Amino acid sequence: QFPRQCATVDALRSGECCPDLSPVFGPGTDRCGSSSGRGQCVPVIADSRPHGPQYMHDGQDDREQWPLRFFNRTCSCNSNFSGYDCGSCRPGWNGAACNQQIRTVRRNLLDLSAEERNNFVSVLHQAKTTIHPDIVIATRRHEEILGPDGTTPQFENVSIYNYFVWSHYYSVRKTFLGAGQQSFGGVDFSHEGPAFLTWHRYHLLQLERDMQEMLQDPSFALPYWNFATGGNTCDICTDDLMGARSNFDVSLISQNSIFSQWRVLCENLEDYDTLGTICNSSEGGPIRRNPAGNVARPMVQRLPEPQDVALCLEVGLFDTPPFYSNSTDSFRNTVEGYSDPSGKYDPAVRSLHNLAHLFLNGTGGQTHLSPNDPIFVFLHTFTDAVFDEWLRRHNPDISIYPLENAPIGHNRQYNMVPFWPPVTNNEMFVTAPENLGYSYDVQWPSRALQVTEIITIAIVTALILVAIIFAGATCIVHARKNKDELHQPLLTDQYERYSDDYDSIPNPSQSVV
Numbered sequence: 001q002f003p004r005q006c007a008t009v010d011a012l013r014s015g016e017c018c019p020d021l022s023p024v025f026g027p028g029t030d031r032c033g034s035s036s037g038r039g040q041c042v043p044v045i046a047d048s049r050p051h052g053p054q055y056m057h058d059g060q061d062d063r064e065q066w067p068l069r070f071f072n073r074t075c076s077c078n079s080n081f082s083g084y085d086c087g088s089c090r091p092g093w094n095g096a097a098c099n100q101q102i103r104t105v106r107r108n109l110l111d112l113s114a115e116e117r118n119n120f121v122s123v124l125h126q127a128k129t130t131i132h133p134d135i136v137i138a139t140r141r142h143e144e145i146l147g148p149d150g151t152t153p154q155f156e157n158v159s160i161y162n163y164f165v166w167s168h169y170y171s172v173r174k175t176f177l178g179a180g181q182q183s184f185g186g187v188d189f190s191h192e193g194p195a196f197l198t199w200h201r202y203h204l205l206q207l208e209r210d211m212q213e214m215l216q217d218p219s220f221a222l223p224y225w226n227f228a229t230g231g232n233t234c235d236i237c238t239d240d241l242m243g244a245r246s247n248f249d250v251s252l253i254s255q256n257s258i259f260s261q262w263r264v265l266c267e268n269l270e271d272y273d274t275l276g277t278i279c280n281s282s283e284g285g286p287i288r289r290n291p292a293g294n295v296a297r298p299m300v301q302r303l304p305e306p307q308d309v310a311l312c313l314e315v316g317l318f319d320t321p322p323f324y325s326n327s328t329d330s331f332r333n334t335v336e337g338y339s340d341p342s343g344k345y346d347p348a349v350r351s352l353h354n355l356a357h358l359f360l361n362g363t364g365g366q367t368h369l370s371p372n373d374p375i376f377v378f379l380h381t382f383t384d385a386v387f388d389e390w391l392r393r394h395n396p397d398i399s400i401y402p403l404e405n406a407p408i409g410h411n412r413q414y415n416m417v418p419f420w421p422p423v424t425n426n427e428m429f430v431t432a433p434e435n436l437g438y439s440y441d442v443q444w445p446s447r448a449l450q451v452t453e454i455i456t457i458a459i460v461t462a463l464i465l466v467a468i469i470f471a472g473a474t475c476i477v478h479a480r481k482n483k484d485e486l487h488q489p490l491l492t493d494q495y496e497r498y499s500d501d502y503d504s505i506p507n508p509s510q511s512v513v
């Protein structure tokens, strides 16, 4: 959420978060790396266009007009420099001067070799256990952020992976309306609206970047899970990847997997909603996962079909009014999984991304907890791959993304909550290889024909065959007729010739004088 340097009474009171990149000449001398031309401290821009009608508690949530409740000045970085102090590079750029272009490749988890799988699992575990070097999380709402005495900022350290978990929780948490009042749950800054795809894209980029820095390896890339197998098993739930099922409890992970030791963040929903507190970095119970095991909902016992991906890629409009979870003919609502795969909204449907979450049936199926299960990362890289393929195929203009009246958090120019420095949805609505420095190594299924299309093709083929047969028959009749007509003059000629000849034969009955 915020850089450690800004979690101070002074920074919070001044509203300015512009850390020194290298304070060699004393504090405040190199804010945003200004001495080396990397950036400068500027006012935060938070778009104020109206959001949709789903949220009616304006003024009561710290996430409105993000991040103005906390800070109104931030670093703005020049050229390819980036980050909270302009000390890093924009995605896709590398090197001391951020002038070397790089392109990483996100691969199918199942294509990793045994050694790559092993490495990857240990790197994830390293992220789960390494304190984030730069970022701390708020554990109280802004109203209480300076603590009971007004001088104790309520922030905590968090591990790199747990920051990923916490950011998702913070974006979906209910709005606290006061002690004794029901918190408002009809708000979600990262789901059920156009920002679903842009928000989750940035969320993954940030984790990938944090892991690259942890490893000092700019080529590190997150793999993906192609969940559209149509099966009823989780093919990545093996001990060399995300962990097999425990033999002792169907909803736990096998002890042969390191993930059986992971503990979950943000479990105490009851406290957050009734006391108005915020999830902190304390961990609770183990990850629960029981793929295909939801006996009460047979619909979520199978994963999406490959055809579902092919179909959703054909939905032409990015999003449609009301830009919510009941939008129809919307690519976003289809890949998110509230519409059937061809785009038609149906309140009973759960498809694609939503279906993959619900199939996991446990920690990974609850929005406030889901990133605690590492499968979340790979489920979302695949969803992002579908988004990128859609952008490549349809090449949409940015004007297709709503500027206003989308649910709160989802307008095009809104800053995504709770990221810092501020980043808008707009900035993630671009093709990844050209603009963000990564691509996917993936084969897309081609679409099978639908019944109506098969019937149309059969009718057209039958008509063509009838036409060919008719034309053939007509030709034969004509040919016969022509043949007959050709024979006729020959006979006449001959007849005439013979008649001439006959005429020339002297008639014996005529007397020759």
Ligand SMILES: O=C(O)c1cc2cc(O)c(O)cc2[nH]1
Residues within 6 Å of the ligand: 191, 350, 354, 355, 357, 358, 364, 365, 366, 367, 368, 370, 371
């Ligand atoms: O019920 C759903 O459709 C559903 C559950 C769930 C969990 C999750 O973490 C998501 O990100 C989305 C989601 N949808």
